[in-house]
Amino acid sequence: MSEWLVLTIAMAAAGAVVVAVVLLSHRRRAAAAGDDPKGPEEIEEVETPDVLEYMTMMVGVVYAIVLGLAIAGVWEARGSAQADVQREAQALHEISQRATVLPRDAREELREDIDAYVSHVVRTEWKHMIEQEELTQRGDELLAEIREDIALRTPTNELEAQTYQPMLERVSVVSDARTTRAENAASTLPGVVWFGLIIGALVTVGLIFTMRMGRSGRELLLAGLFSALIAFLLFMVWDFDAPFGRSGTDTAEVFEQLFPGAV
Numbered sequence: 001m002s003e004w005l006v007l008t009i010a011m012a013a014a015g016a017v018v019v020a021v022v023l024l025s026h027r028r029r030a031a032a033a034g035d036d037p038k039g040p041e042e043i044e045e046v047e048t049p050d051v052l053e054y055m056t057m058m059v060g061v062v063y064a065i066v067l068g069l070a071i072a073g074v075w076e077a078r079g080s081a082q083a084d085v086q087r088e089a090q091a092l093h094e095i096s097q098r099a100t101v102l103p104r105d106a107r108e109e110l111r112e113d114i115d116a117y118v119s120h121v122v123r124t125e126w127k128h129m130i131e132q133e134e135l136t137q138r139g140d141e142l143l144a145e146i147r148e149d150i151a152l153r154t155p156t157n158e159l160e161a162q163t164y165q166p167m168l169e170r171v172s173v174v175s176d177a178r179t180t181r182a183e184n185a186a187s188t189l190p191g192v193v194w195f196g197l198i199i200g201a202l203v204t205v206g207l208i209f210t211m212r213m214g215r216s217g218r219e220l221l222l223a224g225l226f227s228a229l230i231a232f233l234l235f236m237v238w239d240f241d242a243p244f245g246r247s248g249t250d251t252a253e254v255f256e257q258l259f260p261g262a263v
Contacts, residue, residue: 007235014231015224018205023220056207063200067233070189070197074240077188081243084184086254088177091170092118093258095146098163098170103156110149115262117142118255122263126249130242133185135178143178147171184243197237201230 096114099107117139125136150168155161205227244251256263 007232010231010235011228014205015228018208018227019220019224059207060204063204066200067197067237070193070237071233071240074188074237077184078240078243081181081184082251084177084180085244085251088174088181089118089254089258091173091177092146095150095167095170095174096259098167101159101163102153106149106153110146113142113145113149115259117146118259118262122249122252122255126244126252129181129185130244130247133187135182135185139178143171143175146174181244187241188243189237189241197234201234205230 092114096111099110102110120136120139120142125139128134128136147168150164150171155164208223208226239246249256
């Protein structure tokens with residue numbers, strides 16, 4: 001099921017539930033007013049206390065702040081994860097370019113190992129990383145082969161000697177970025193934060209019913225749109241809570257751009 005379909009269903013369900021509850025509550029009040037000796041007109045004159053309106057406003061403001069901080073946190077975490085992926089792919093690309101000074105056999109072997117690593121990362125490891133929140137042992141082995149291609153070969157001339165150390169440094173950058181990618185594979189927000197976001201959403205939406213909404217079509221529409229907005233924002237937090245996405249390899253696009261032949 002695509003993420004857009006999940007979002008549409010969540011927003012429609014949230015709005016429908018709130019509208020249905022408001023309508024049922026309104027009908028129940030109307031039925032009670034018809035049976036009351038005071039008559040329906042006097043029942044409808046009951047107004048929401050000012051204190052309740054103030055408390056509702058304060059709860060909404062506090063929840064909006066918390067929700068905004070959560071969105072900012074997961075957005076920053078995703079941006080940081082993408083920067084590390086860019087660093088990993090760029091370092092591999094630089095190694096492949098610097099290999100030009102090597103003899104043909106050594107150059108082709110190194111580039112083949114780099115392509116094998118990139119292919120494994122995009123086609124196999126990325127899906128495993130998203131589902132299991134960890135990297136594969138095979139990826140570590142392929143990176144080790146790249147390091148051996150450089151470290152175990154003695155430079156034969158001055159030009160190779162000049163590129164030897166920079167290439168090893170690029171391998172270290174790839175290894176460091178890979179380690180950071182493994183650390184970022186897990187969800188950003190802890191469970192207690194999700195508990196607070198969900199409970200806060202239920203409380204905030206539930207306060208709609210204390211305001212006697214549903215007495216007009218505009219109020220009913222507002223209640224539905226407000227609940228749909230809360231559902232949309234929670235979905236946004238949930239989607240961004242996975243730094244590398246929930247499915248697919250869209251976040252690995254930089255590898256595909258720099259190594260089109262490998263993937």
